[in-house]
Amino acid sequence: MANFNLRKAEPKDVPDILRLIKELAKYEEMEDQVILTEKDLLEDGFGDHPFYHCVVADVPAEQQCSLTGYSVIGFAMYYFTYDPWIGKLLYLEDFYVMKEYRGFGIGSEILKTLSDTAVKNRCSSMHFIVAESNKAFIDFYKRRGASDLSLQEGWRLFRIDKENLLKMSAEE
Amino acid sequence: MEFTIRAATLEDCKDISRMILELAEYEKVSDQVKIAQRDLEQDGFSKNPFFHGIIAEVPEHLKSKEDSCMYFFTGHTKVGYSLYFYTYSSWKGRAVYMEDLYVMPEFRGKGIGKALMSKVSQLGLAAGCTQLNFTVLDWNKSSLDFYLKQGCWDVTSDLGYHCMRCEGDALEHLAQGGL
Numbered sequence: 001m002a003n004f005n006l007r008k009a010e011p012k013d014v015p016d017i018l019r020l021i022k023e024l025a026k027y028e029e030m031e032d033q034v035i036l037t038e039k040d041l042l043e044d045g046f047g048d049h050p051f052y053h054c055v056v057a058d059v060p061a062e063q064q065c066s067l068t069g070y071s072v073i074g075f076a077m078y079y080f081t082y083d084p085w086i087g088k089l090l091y092l093e094d095f096y097v098m099k100e101y102r103g104f105g106i107g108s109e110i111l112k113t114l115s116d117t118a119v120k121n122r123c124s125s126m127h128f129i130v131a132e133s134n135k136a137f138i139d140f141y142k143r144r145g146a147s148d149l150s151l152q153e154g155w156r157l158f159r160i161d162k163e164n165l166l167k168m169s170a171e172e
Numbered sequence: 173m174e175f176t177i178r179a180a181t182l183e184d185c186k187d188i189s190r191m192i193l194e195l196a197e198y199e200k201v202s203d204q205v206k207i208a209q210r211d212l213e214q215d216g217f218s219k220n221p222f223f224h225g226i227i228a229e230v231p232e233h234l235k236s237k238e239d240s241c242m243y244f245f246t247g248h249t250k251v252g253y254s255l256y257f258y259t260y261s262s263w264k265g266r267a268v269y270m271e272d273l274y275v276m277p278e279f280r281g282k283g284i285g286k287a288l289m290s291k292v293s294q295l296g297l298a299a300g301c302t303q304l305n306f307t308v309l310d311w312n313k314s315s316l317d318f319y320l321k322q323g324c325w326d327v328t329s330d331l332g333y334h335c336m337r338c339e340g341d342a343l344e345h346l347a348q349g350g351l
Contacts, residue, residue, distance in 0.1 A: 036261075081269065
């Protein structure tokens with residue numbers, strides 16, 4: 001299998017993007033955490049001020065796996081962030097290729113495209129998070145020159161969820 | 173203490189730049205700051221800004237007393253800031269990321285940090301966000317304690333998420349298809 005195409009996602013890809021998001025979440029044993037809907041993805045990714053950008057990998061009809069029947073078989077979701085020390089960054093939110101299509105260089109090609117996007121947009125760096133239990137991914141990224149900021153510099157990711165956000169926003 | 177919290181404007185970039193350097197010095201990495209006032213002006217106040225800012229300001233009679241520059245010291249009324257931008261969770265949708273939160277040392281302990289964070293939360297909620305994310309250095313115990321008291325939780329500790337970065341030569345190499 002050699003033919004695949006990487007392209008910018010279009011509104012019609014939204015059902016496939018959500019399907020792949022859920023597949024990746026399932027792989028991370030977090031499928032029940034996905035509350036995003038197709039409507040959210042459409043509104044947030046294809047309006048006047050998109051919250052995210054997406055590239056998808058698709059294969060021609062004749063190469064659709066008979067097991068899956070899908071033509072969109074991989075995706076990456078990213079957006080631009082800002083570091084007040086070094087400026088614009090590209091943040092890679094999700095990156096996934098269906099199991100049946102791995103080992104053909106699709107993942108590497110997606111990463112190459114994103115890195116190219118980062119460089120063309122004058123981003124100093126590409127950031128992302130990886131679960132420490134996901135050794136395969138950590139090694140994949142480290143082989144490509146990524147550094148683990150949590151280990152090397154002691155950065156810890158913190159979060160405040162909606163319930164506490166509401167409490168905090170109501171405080172004088 | 174009397175203070176106001178408001179959206180940052182182009183004119184605030186000089187003080188934001190000053191306080192970014194102060195925060196970097198506090199984190200012991202001021203040599204890593206490559207962004208200048210004009211970069212902030214361009215990146216934060218053009219048609220498609222990459223970040224938004226909030227400023228904490230005190231009245232003239234409460235302006236700062238300490239400054240590292242002895243010769244042109246006039247005292248500062250802009251004593252704290254927060255920089256934030258909108259991000260996206262593929263599981264939950266719209267989110268807000270608080271990139272910086274800083275209050276000048278002599279103005280701490282008076283509720284300014286909490287007020288800045290509260291403003292970011294309000295703006296995030298108004299924009300339809302369901303979570304606020306940020307990073308903290310593991311040795312920064314006073315900040316860690318402050319955030320845990322606000323109801324935040326440590327995603328790195330609880331879920332094992334590590335922040336990764338690919339930059340410089342490694343990024344260029346990757347863009348050229350290097351493996």
